[in-house]
Amino acid sequence: MSAPTAIPRYPSDVSGSWLAGVLSRPGTPVEIETVDVTPVGTGQTGATYRIAATYATNPGDLPASFVLKLPAGDDAVRDRVTLGYRSECAFYQSVAERVTIPVPQCYHVEIADEGANYALLLADQAPAVQGDQIAGCGLTQARLAVRALAGLHGPTWCDPNWQTFPGLAMSVVGEDAIRGLGDISKMAAGITIEKLGARLSPQDSETLLAAMDLVTPWLQGAPDRFALLHGDYRLDNLLFDGERVSVVDWQTLGVGLAGRDLAYFMGTSLEPDLRAEAEKDLVADYHRALLDTGVSGYDEASCWQDYLLGMIQVPLISALGCAFAVETERGDDMMAAMLRRGCAAIRDLGTLELITS
Template identity: 60%
Template sequence: MAAPDRPTTAPPIPRRAEDVTGAWLQTVLGAGGHHAVIEDVAVTPIGTGQTGATFRVTPRYGSGTTTLPATFVLKLPTGDDSIRAGVTLGYLSEVTFYTEVADHTRAPIPRCYHSEITEDGAEFALLLDDLAPAVQGDQIAGCDAEAARLAVTALAGLHGPSWCDPAWLELPVAMPKPGDTAGAGGLGDVARMASDMVLERVGDRMSAEDRETMSAALDLVGPWLLAHTDRYAVMHGDYRLDNLMFDTDRVAVVDWQTVGIGLPARDLAYFTATSLDPEIRAACESDLVDAYHSALLAHGVTDYSRETCWQDYRFGMVQGPLITALGCAFASPTARGEELFLVMLGRSCRAIRELGTLDLIRAAS
């Protein structure tokens, strides 16, 4: 059967589900070397859509055999203009990850079949493997030590291949890079502003200890970012359960809108501090650091002792209140969102106190 006529030039980026057609899918797949006749598509929404619109795309293939998947996941910008204005840098970061980083990482990630974005980042499309039947982690419920071990081992697959490679310092990212004094100072100012906004929004639902810890931690963001700049790698930036997909004894990492370059253990600390109940974290964090460190060595990292890894882990705990406060302060409020932010702030502030993170930062600066 001959393929039906399809446009040979690049079709416009879909703005909504109704714009996703068999013609569009066939054209973008063909541009990537994946040729098939696609007669029609079914498009259904999945996920929460908080910072983007995610859809499951089910093509109806024409006659003949194909090795292409039965379903894809398509990410488009959110339809909410008030949200879209604040997350275009995230869209740029995610497309950058799949176009410039993905082929160089050993982290388990979905395969990308197509990516495109406008220069201003306002319109984009990512066509990815559908990871079903894998299920998203539950940030509020947390996870057990076994799931956490899968997650931290996978994280080493991101950090290890990019470890201290100066080529990655050229990667265009929004967050300050090692040694960026102006960027660190600017983010420090934003962090203090976010701290005030969080206290105004949900401070009455935080304990006095957590309010004090969060404020103190975010006051130190500037010097924190400028310490230990001799150790860096590509970072996920928001490495937590909501951005992980679990399937039995496997995990895949998604949502790369906060990619950065910095102290790798910030990702590790952020995961354990925000994704584990404090009692579980305290009981298993030493073993998790061991697992992460061993996986780094397996990926070729040298001259990095387990003791240094542990100190970096303690030092990196500020990533928890930093990313959580930025989300709480600048995201559109929802009931679940506020509950999630409060849980993450409570867990990460307690970890900072128990691990003596603020004293480490003050000593380093």
């Protein structure tokens, strides 16, 4: 087996010898003739590249292309999201084989320097197409997404081992931490409204502020059932290929009410009229898929209630992302679209009243 060179820091560091080293196995060496590296994706929290490879020796019928994730090129972004890098690597190292949610095959994962340097080599999902967060989706994609989500929640349902999993990035445990997140959320709401300006209507700004005022009691009063959460389960992190979907970007793993992931997807991905028309059926689809994984003692009425409560996840994650992420035109448009849809869902579903009651 070839010894892998150092973790590549830039795409120019991705050599044939590095790729051969990470793909080779004892007794089955791989020899690479050429590599071609091109950028893909939006690059908001990391750098993603497609590697096209030609082989001199390919004993394992390896594919002709891969997707490689490296840290962000911007030092400020990289330093801010190293916890997310650790979370994503932990997912592929310790979680992916224990759940049934569809994810790309992982060929290599390596991380060093407290997460500042890492390399994640995945199967290329082409010709699958990334969901469009700004445009939203229709019912076909929504059904694929909610059914797939059950494959994460079901196998981890109420298993206390996940509450102390070292790869968690977004779990908040203890009264002080919950109150701290509540305070940060209020601050993030104000920053978000200032940043987005006219992109947010006065009504949506009011809903955002009211929702962030309730983050602390929302977390304190959550039902005691829980599962492993993706944390940012939305269209930009889903790849669609006909009747198949693959889920990517595992940098926000957490543990909490499963309805948070479900509501976050529905609230950010569907236009309000379509969501109102289809959400009962979509939640029922998710619930049936959840039961198919072996979950018991969880009825459809409880699932619907968790969905209503979970809708606070939309303004929470959107505002935190908008307030503390690097500002871009597309990023602001995306956050505005997500908040517009999510705030409408909160009003339509009576989520704030449910929490205060």
